[in-house]
Amino acid sequence: MEVVLIVGDSGPTDRNGNQNFMVNNALKMYAVALAEEGIASLRFDKRGVAASRIKGGAEVTFREYVDDIKDWIAMLRNDRRFSKVVIAGHTEGALAALVAISENCAVDGYISINGMGNSADCVIKEQLSRNQTSQVKQVISSIIDKLNEGEITENPPVYLRNSLSVPMQKYLIPLFAYHPREMIKSIRTPILLMHGDKDIQISPEESKVLHTGNNRAKLVIVNNMNHILKECETMDRDQQLETFTDPSIPLADKLVDESVRFIKSL
Missing domain, CATH: 3.40.50.1820 (Alpha/Beta hydrolase fold, catalytic domain)
Incomplete structure (x- = not known):
């Protein structure tokens, strides 16, 4: 079977x-x-x-x-x-x-x-940037680019505190390597x-x-x-x-x- x-x-x-x-x-x-x-x-x-x-x-x-x-x-x-x-x-x-x-x-x-x-960084960047202003897109891109360098953003904007909370960022860093x-x-x-x-x-x-x-x-x-x-x-x-x-x-x-x-x- x-x-x-x-x-x-x-x-x-x-x-x-x-x-x-x-x-x-x-x-x-x-x-x-x-x-x-x-x-x-x-x-x-x-x-x-x-x-x-x-x-x-x-x-x-x-x-x-x-x-x-x-x-x-x-x-x-x-x-x-x-x-x-x-x-x-x-x-x-x-x-x-x-x-x-x-x-x-x-x-x-x-x-x-x-x-x-x-890779997950490209996918998540695209997901979070949908229907957002150019300014918000830049913020999202900056945080994710920093994660690719192993750098945590300690105080993400309020509108990103669920999707890119500090624990989530720590989880994503190794995920982005695949x-x-x-x-x-x-x-x-x-x-x-x-x-x-x-x-x-x-x-x-x-x-x-x-x-x-x-x-x-x-x-x-x-x-x-x-x-x-x-x-x-x-x-x-x-x-x-x-x-x-x-x-x-x-x-x-x-x-x-x-x-x-x-x-x-x-």
């Missing part, structure tokens, strides 16, 4: 794909859909989140997330019930999975869902790259960039899939946000179909 390790996105994302009051159950639904096709899966609360919450609220690093992934893979590899081990990561989870694979973590297949092709398009070049593991054409957080162009790094990978742009893998026909931000808190909205069909086809082909 095949088994898929499902790795969630950035932030306080639990095993079901939920964050705080944003309950959408996207990752749980993905796991159930795979099970209905006879494919096992394992999903987990990220270190510091939900059942994996750390006493004392210690800060968790991206490196620790990668090491956790490598440990989960090793455990699955040693389980004789499973003939193939596949890893499926969602955005930052896709990057963490790619880092693990590039460090000789042996898997039989890699699925990147709404993943990044450019360049997905370059890392994927050396991967020989079969690869499936999927991206929703209605993703307003990470542009589908990011998966296209990732694909330029390894043209052996299969690239699939999923029609009417948004960032949290749900069926969505609009690019309107307010309407999209409604899907983040409605677990009744189904996953995009093609996401599951392509995943199953890829896994069964290994």
Whole structure:
């Protein structure tokens, strides 16, 4: 039997794909859909989140997330019930999975869902600068450029204190060092790259960039899939946000179909 390790996105994302009051159950639904096709899966609360919450609220690093992934893979590899081990990561989870694979973590297949092709500093700079004034864009660019030099901005402007708080800046510095398009070049593991054409957080162009790094990978742009893998026909931000808190909205069909086809082909 095949088994898929499902790795969630950035932030306080639990095993079901939920964050705080944003309950959408996207990752749980993905796991159930795979099970209905006879494919096992394992999903987990990220270190510091939900059942994996750390006493004392210690800060968790991206490196620790990668090491956790490598440990989960090793455990699955040693389980004789499973003939193939596949890893499926969602955005930052896709990057963490790619880092693990590039460090000789042996898997039989890699699925990147709404993943990044450019380094995280480029992606975050673009995200935070959308619909901002030129002055605000300059501030954002300056802070991120400083982070690339390892320098923390102790008192970011009020409008950036959530997205670029000091703890977040400390988390981002090592994350910025990874360049997905370059890392994927050396991967020989079969690869499936999927991206929703209605993703307003990470542009589908990011998966296209990732694909330029390894043209052996299969690239699939999923029609009417948004960032949290749900069926969505609009690019309107307010309407999209409604899907983040409605677990009744189904996953995009093609996401599951392509995943199953890829896994069964290994």
